[in-house]
Amino acid sequence: MADSVLAVRSTRRPRLLAAWLIVAGAIGLAAAFLLTLDKLQMLRDPNAHLTCSFNVLIGCATNLASWQGSLLGFPNPLLGLVGWTATIAMGVAILASRDGFARWFWLAFNAGVVLAMALVVFLITASLTVLNVLCPWCMVTWSVTIPTFWAVTLYNLKTGVIPVPERVRRVCSALYGWVPLITVGCYAVVAVLAQIQLDWIHRAFV
Template sequence: MSASPAEAAYRRPTALAIFLIVAGAIGFWAAFMLTVDKFHLLQDPGAQLSCNFSVLVGCSKNLNSWQGSLLGFPNPILGLAGWTATIAVGVGLFAVRARFARWYWIAFNVGVVLALALVIFLITTSLTVLNVLCPWCMVTWAVTIPTFWAVTLYNLKEGNIPVPERARKLFGTLYSWVPLITLVCYAIVAVLAQIQLDWIHRAF
């Protein structure tokens, strides 16, 4: 059976697929390590975790805070589910010949937006309330930020999120700048951390 014109014109987003698989694997590993550390703390509240390097850099304070269990269970469990879904989407992009349905992309994008909102909240909390940098949390931040930009800009340029044609061209250009946009976001977080925690002098 021959492909429809729309299917024939469709270019599979291979780079996005690879990125989602890699980012998902990294995020899953960070969530898994945080989950293991949480189990250690439940067994022994005074346990010395491998991610605790100093007063400034460690996981225990984050995991024991109420912010570490926003929905009544440890946040890393959300990460295990969310990053598994991200890997599944990446693999799915390789496995199917036609486009995913618009509702599928929008649903995935909503999940990515919620993940970024949670990360922004946790970054703010870490810098202004807990005053500590959690290594595995920072790994999660590092992959959530580019995942948000990559997925959102892809959906905007492809029209999965309806926008005018001129805007689609703009978002298509921005999509190619995702690495640069991500670096800018990293720099903003680093500057805020330096202002709030003076991490350069305290960590080294």
């Protein structure tokens, strides 16, 4: 275990990853805050016009009122308030730390990112196939969760935090530099699925 910690600590600080975590955390936190405000407004007045509601296709009222919007018995945006605050803190901690972090710390953070990605995949699926609506603040959350998942996971794979064979580490090291393109590919998949399910191009712009 001591060797594992030493290996992680000897790795150069990922300043670019840290900067992204701070930026992504700030964007995600803002989206979660706005969703929380809209949820509170709905509780006060179920017929209120929310800041995220633009038309029958784009709005968050349906999502917030559904059971999918409160998976753990409380509104999902509260998870975002906690999760994105932790993400910002992680980014700041990376920049401030000289010795790096123990493997368990990176693994714990990665586990949180994986759970966030799993939640986003579930909510995207629910929005496109069950709720039939696109929540703008939710989409902002999706847009920063996806690259955060790839960046953190590939970083931990390429540095050996997540133990994998050397060949896999080399592949992940190469893929790490392509996170922006991988992210765009994921966005494209979601956009195509949304078009198939909701015909969003025609309904939103035509």
